[in-house]
Amino acid sequence: MQQTRLDTARIRAARRVIDPVFLDTALYRCEALEPHLGCAVSIKLETANPVRSFKGRGTEVVAGRLAQDGPRAVVCASAGNLGQALAWSGRGRGLDVTVVASRFATRAKLDRIRALGAGLELVDGDHELARERAAAIARHEGIRLVEDSLDIETCEGAATIGLELAATAPSFDAVLIALGGGALATGVGHVMKALAPGVEVICVQPAGAPALTRSWHRRRVVTTAATDTIADGVAGRYPIPAVLADLLVVADDAVLVEEASIVAGMRLLFEQAGLVVEPSAALGVAAILEDRDRFAGRHVATLVCGANVDMDAYRRWIGAPLHPS
Structure with missing residues (x-):
């Protein structure tokens, strides 16, 4: 292979x-x-x-490593599922999680991100604009950016x-x-x-x-x-x-x-x-x-x-x- x-x-x-x-x-x-x-x-x-x-499998690995030796704050862009998963995994490890999403994302997903304790920032555009905004937050605040599929x-x-x-x-x-x-x-x-x-x-x-x-x-x-x-x-x-x-x-x-x-x-x-x-x-x-x-x-x-x-x-x-x- x-x-x-x-x-x-x-x-x-x-x-x-x-x-x-x-x-x-x-x-x-x-x-x-x-x-x-x-x-x-x-x-x-x-x-x-x-x-x-399935996203919880990946965010468990991310959050587990951050809890050991990484920054205690993390941001991601999400259409909804990654954000929920990162919020869930981060909450159990005391991480400060911010999720950036499109305001046109599925309402149930956005509500669940909030319910899981993450900060939620909405953008007036699609997922690609949310990715740009999440990267900007990570640079400005010096926190970990989780990029789904790239990480x-x-x-x-x-x-x-x-x-x-x-x-x-x-x-x-x-x-x-x-x-x-x-x-x-x-x-x-x-x-x-x-x-x-x-x-x-x-x-x-x-x-x-x-x-x-x-x-x-x-x-x-x-x-x-x-x-x-x-x-x-x-x-x-x-x-x-x-x-x-x-x-x-x-x-x-x-x-x-x-x-x-x-x-x-x-x-x-x-x-x-x-x-x-x-x-x-x-x-x-x-x-x-x-x-x-x-x-x-x-x-x-x-x-x-x-x-x-x-x-x-x-x-x-x-x-x-x-x-x-």
Whole structure:
């Protein structure tokens, strides 16, 4: 395997500093989905934890190191999930956490960041403007800036999911991973290539936020002027070069899916698995819906990566009352 920034030994060590509440999440075959998707599907459920997303794995590594020998104040930009996770991990270690987010971010995510005790600054723009503001705060105040996907701790924390998946391989032959900033995809992808190289690593991104997928296909950073997707957690415009370099090593493919397929995926996960998920978490199911022939007869694992969703919007998207069938 070619080199990435990640290290499998450090990933194993990360498991020892992450609160067990985030570890060993459920992985189960969801037979109720299979008639609708035409393949065997296993779900890796990363939402049954205090921040309802996988991000806590990475922030536990970041906050643990800061509590030992780093600055006691930290700032990050977040679409919502990283901010919640950093607030939760920082609160337990006495860190002063500031989160910068777009004022157009999902209200439930912003409310939860505040409830977890972090300072919250809102900007009149998208996530990229929030990243710029967070960097400015870090420079001005001399505090730690956490940059999701660029900071290796966020990738290696997420990569512990890969250790859990690899322990069950070869029960499945492909894994579908939501692609946003890239921490989840590069982390899990690194472990799959190191420990379960027979598993195909497929990254999935909305067609309305295609920057990193386009970059992967062209093997160079491609930016976009705007994003247009309900999957706010993966709606970046400026891929990080170091992350792209890792992704080029560990991903076998990167695909784009339409908004209608994301909504259909959310609806299927609700109706057939009893799961309320945010749009980013339905990307894997959306990819199967759009390319059934590719996955027919295969056993696919998909990562359900977040469940922080505005419930009014969710009801509109799935068009149903909240009572699983």
